[in-house]
Amino acid sequence: MKSSLSLDKLLQVRKSVMDLGNQTHAWPYTVKKKVTLIISRISLYLVLSALSFVFVYPLLFIVSQSLMMPSDVSDSTVQWIPRALNLLNYKDAFAALGGSANRTYWDAFGLSVVISFGSALLQVFSCALAGYALGRYRFPGYTACLSLVLFAFLVPPQTIVVPLFQLFSDFHWINTFYPFVIPSAMGHGLKGALFVLIFIQFFHRLPYVLEEAARIDGASAYRTYWTIMLPLARPAMLVVFLFSVVWHWNDMFEPNLFLRIPNFYNLSQTLGIFNGIGSSQIDAATSGLTAAQTIGAAPTIMNKVMAGAMLSILPMLILYLFTQRYFVESVERAGIAGE
Amino acid sequence: MKKRMRLTIRTRNVLEAYSFLSLWLIGFALFMAIPLGRSLYYSFNQLKVTKEGLVPNWIGMANFRRAFSTDVNFIPLLQDSILGLLIQVPLILIFAMFAALLLNRPMIGRTFFRGVFFLPVIIASGAVLVEMLEQGAERMPLFTSSSLFLALVDIIPRDVLEPLLTLADKLTLVMWDSGVQILIFLAGLQTVSLSLYEAADIDGATKWESFWKITFPMITPMILVNTLFTIVNSFTSARNEMMLYIRDVVFSKNDYGYGSTIGWIYFILIFLLIGLVFLIFRKSLSSTEGRR
Incomplete structure (x- = not known):
């Protein structure tokens, strides 16, 4: 500690000596430095704020569109803020997000919750198991197994669509949540291989001392894993859980494959068919208009669809509101970027 | 026992x-x-849907021949999706790197900005993104407004300006797509030891030089990770047209054999692409090994 301090001081002295050498400017060096610092600070904030606008734009767009009434849409003075706060769009969207006549929003919502939170929870534990094996042990076949994980990460799901669908219909799992939950329970499912890689990376960096101490004290490998290593992996578990929830919630590819009747649609799908109903009406209404004109004068059904979009994404927004810190920090703490 | x-x-x-x-x-x-x-x-069979399930009937390479000769949709789609990836990946990488460098600066409100930059991952993906694209939400009024066009058309010739503004439109999508990549780069930047920059500063290196001589080599592994992630992420993206086409072939036309064939062709091309990525990175990765 002390030696590093004195080193810092040495560097400072060296720097100030060099600064002295630079003082041939019209302004004193410190003032000039301060001015450039302030300018760079201001431009940093300007750039960041401009970029932030692009990133918040989708949310602003959804909120603003979803609150607009027909009168606001046709009124050219209304750009962003509707004339009156009107939640009628939300009422209609809430009804439509059930997907079919005998379902409500909450049915589709419940299915989405089971699929995303259920799969995420299972993936956390199953991927941790595989990650622990590959992050801590060296065994014959290690390289082969590691390559299998990488391979599973890189295979496009497009390629195995047909056999997977066949497999799940043989099991009579179509229109249930099993095609999401069961592969997740085995460390697969949506981006399962990526999660295994995260755990491998994390376990790989933990010190071996704790584990060895537990083993010497007579704990079995499984007990060591469960009581010592897994609790240590909490940051990685958090990353995997949060990302898995969000990705499952937003995913359209697997639900569209395995949930095939509107009675078993989840939220992202009911939003999709809501728009399907809407767009056919739009086509009829705007068939004479060019694409550019349609964007300006979007028929009011789209405002309802935007209300639907808000309703379908609101649970994730609330989750993000409370866990934002973990999302952003945990990637660092989990050491995904390790080696 | x-x-x-x-x-x-x-x-x-x-x-x-x-x-x-x-x-x-x-x-x-x-x-x-x-x-x-x-x-x-x-992929080498024609599958008939019968009461006992799918019955395969061996037809050899016919499906592959069909994909490359008679199917008018497939080749353009394949070209589009591969070309799209080749353009998208570098754009996302450059933008994510730029954003990560900005967000890595010590400043007030850093957590806030990071949270904002990650927001599209939460909302602008999947079904919601599809709905918004249908409404033209990716076309920010900033770029498409006629006043901007009219203001710039005097300075920049129309032939250059129009593609430029279209590119700006596309960039919003690139930015929305780069949330995770920004986080990965940020995590990578944090692992670079500050003393390296101090040493470079004392030796008189400019910020620009120390980026190319320190930051860039140190986060090459993260560039590889991000490249792979971007490619893999595009498979299940709601905008992946290959996925939509295969779904259409399989579930609307019930052509299971042909669906498998185009799935495999896509797979092979993607693997060649990934192989190329690894080839490019092999040299730079082996040179950074052991520096950490």
Whole structure:
């Protein structure tokens, strides 16, 4: 500690000596430095704020569109803020997000919750198991197994669509949540291989001392894993859980494959068919208009669809509101970027 | 019990490792290896839907010939999606790197900005993104407004300006797509030791030089990770047209064999692309090894 301090001081002295050498400017060096610092600070904030606008734009767009009434849409003075706060769009969207006549929003919502939170929870534990094996042990076949994980990460799901669908219909799992939950329970499912890689990376960096101490004290490998290593992996578990929830919630590819009747649609799908109903009406209404004109004068059904979009994404927004810190920090703490 | 005592530590270790891994391996066989093999087999067959399920009928390379000659949709789609990836990946990487460098500066409100930059990952993906694209939400009024166009058309010739503004439109999508990549770069930047920059500063290196000589080489592994992630992420993206086409072929036209064939062609091309990525990175990765 002390030696590093004195080193810092040495560097400072060296720097100030060099600064002295630079003082041939019209302004004193410190003032000039301060001015450039302030300018760079201001431009940093300007750039960041401009970029932030692009990133918040989708949310602003959804909120603003979803609150607009027909009168606001046709009124050219209304750009962003509707004339009156009107939640009628939300009422209609809430009804439509059930997907079919005998379902409500909450049915589709419940299915989405089971699929995303259920799969995420299972993936956390199953991927941790595989990650622990590959992050801590060296065994014959290690390289082969590691390559299998990488391979599973890189295979496009497009390629195995047909056999997977066949497999799940043989099991009579179509229109249930099993095609999401069961592969997740085995460390697969949506981006399962990526999660295994995260755990491998994390376990790989933990010190071996704790584990060895537990083993010497007579704990079995499984007990060591469960009581010592897994609790240590909490940051990685958090990353995997949060990302898995969000990705499952937003995913359209697997639900569209395995949930095939509107009675078993989840939220992202009911939003999709809501728009399907809407767009056919739009086509009829705007068939004479060019694409550019349609964007300006979007028929009011789209405002309802935007209300639907808000309703379908609101649970994730609330989750993000409370866990934002973990999302952003945990990637660092989990050491995904390790080696 | 007696038998277990006779195991050497090494055998026990191997057994333990495989017992931890077994669940995943069984899953791999069930949900990856067997489907992959079956889909390869199907790609050489025509599948008939009967009461007993799918009945394969061997037709050799006919499906592949169809993909490359008679199917008018497939080749353009394939070109589009591969070309789209080739353009998108570098754009996302450059933007994510730029954003990560900005967000890595010590400043007030850093957590806030990071949270904002990650927002599109939460909302602008999947079904919601599709709905918004349908409404033209990716076309920010900033770029499409006629006043901007009219203001710039005097300075920049129309032929240059129009594609430029279209590109700006596309950039919003690139930016929305780069949330995770920004986080990965940020995490990478944090692992670079500050003393390296101090040393470079004392030796008189400019910020620009120390970026190319320190930051860039140190985060090459993250560039590889991000490249792979961007490619893999595009498979299940709601905007992946290959996915939509295969779904259409399989579930609307019930052409299971042909669906498997185009799936495999896509797979092979993607693997060639990924192989190329690894080839490009091999040299730079081996040179950074052991520096950490």
